[in-house]
Amino acid sequence: MKIIFLDASTIGDVPNMDEIRRLGDYAEYPVTSHEQCAERLAGADIAIVNKVIINRDVMTASPRLRLVCVAATGMNNIDMECAAEKGITVKNVAGYSTESVAQVTFSMVLELLTRTHYYNEYIQSGEYSSSPIFTHLAMPFRELANKQYGIIGLGAIGKRVAAIAEAFGAHVCYYSTSGRNLDNPYKHLHLNELLQTSDIVSIHASLNEQTRNLVGMSQLQMMKISALLVNAGRGGIVDEAALAEAIDSGIIAGAGLDVFTQEPLPSGHPLLTVRKKHKLLLLPHIAWASVEARTLLVSRIAENIRSFMEVTVLT
Numbered sequence: 001m002k003i004i005f006l007d008a009s010t011i012g013d014v015p016n017m018d019e020i021r022r023l024g025d026y027a028e029y030p031v032t033s034h035e036q037c038a039e040r041l042a043g044a045d046i047a048i049v050n051k052v053i054i055n056r057d058v059m060t061a062s063p064r065l066r067l068v069c070v071a072a073t074g075m076n077n078i079d080m081e082c083a084a085e086k087g088i089t090v091k092n093v094a095g096y097s098t099e100s101v102a103q104v105t106f107s108m109v110l111e112l113l114t115r116t117h118y119y120n121e122y123i124q125s126g127e128y129s130s131s132p133i134f135t136h137l138a139m140p141f142r143e144l145a146n147k148q149y150g151i152i153g154l155g156a157i158g159k160r161v162a163a164i165a166e167a168f169g170a171h172v173c174y175y176s177t178s179g180r181n182l183d184n185p186y187k188h189l190h191l192n193e194l195l196q197t198s199d200i201v202s203i204h205a206s207l208n209e210q211t212r213n214l215v216g217m218s219q220l221q222m223m224k225i226s227a228l229l230v231n232a233g234r235g236g237i238v239d240e241a242a243l244a245e246a247i248d249s250g251i252i253a254g255a256g257l258d259v260f261t262q263e264p265l266p267s268g269h270p271l272l273t274v275r276k277k278h279k280l281l282l283l284p285h286i287a288w289a290s291v292e293a294r295t296l297l298v299s300r301i302a303e304n305i306r307s308f309m310e311v312t313v314l315t
Helices: 034-040 056-060 080-086 098-114 116-124 156-167 191-197 217-222 240-248 291-314
Strands: 002-005 025-028 046-049 067-070 089-091 148-152 171-175 200-203 228-231 254-257 280-282
Touching: 034 056, 046 291, 056 080, 067 291, 080 089, 089 291, 098 116, 098 156, 098 200, 098 228, 098 254, 098 280, 098 291, 148 156, 148 191, 156 171, 156 200, 171 191, 191 217, 217 240, 240 254
Parallel strands: 002 025, 002 046, 046 067, 067 089, 148 171, 148 200, 200 228, 228 254, 254 280
Antiparallel strands: none
């Protein structure tokens, strides 16, 4: 079978790519525009995509296409209705990045709380060498222990974040964006109460009609002025212009974001022009992408292809 990976650069250099390469007639492209999809999928039986949009036009122009493997969990870039009509199987990969996202979440939380980057720069600048005392107290930091850690979206990643927060001695509560995930050992709060009472608010929800623009200026104004907001879920959940204003006006103490409504961030974006830059931590959508997570992702894509081939041969 002919296998085409349309945006292979989005998963980087992964040590086990041969797991996929040896499954068929394989070719890859670093990136693919929408206009290039039809030509590159000509004769393809299987497409692998991360963010490339596979819509009705692409499927119609690719008559041999039988399987779309999404190199991610979210499938917003696939026209699922059209795929069903045309008998095209769509398979994603879930659960591969739980540890990676949880780790990066706490790297943001702890950096915002502890300011280790500031202290490193202080020493490397030479200022510490001329200090009359052994320590430096100009940038006070706070502990995570005994703080309320509010989680928006308590799926697999949210639960892992909750467990780590508890290990630090924080008190965990959560808000279910669907209203159905209520059977958990943590205290469930309505969104407004969670925002009003939490010291750290961590977002781990998917983007849908219930979560789009969930946190805007009115919600930010509910939060403590000492509170931190971290979004490791999806861009579009937080109003980014409102967040930039909230940072500069002191409505909240700081924020860390790994995801954005538009990726990459366009030049001149409000988050790039924040004056109080030390209160804002921005990462280029990398929380999912530890070496271990990407290796597991490739293995599970290969599993999806193998299982599809087995069923196809049998039928």
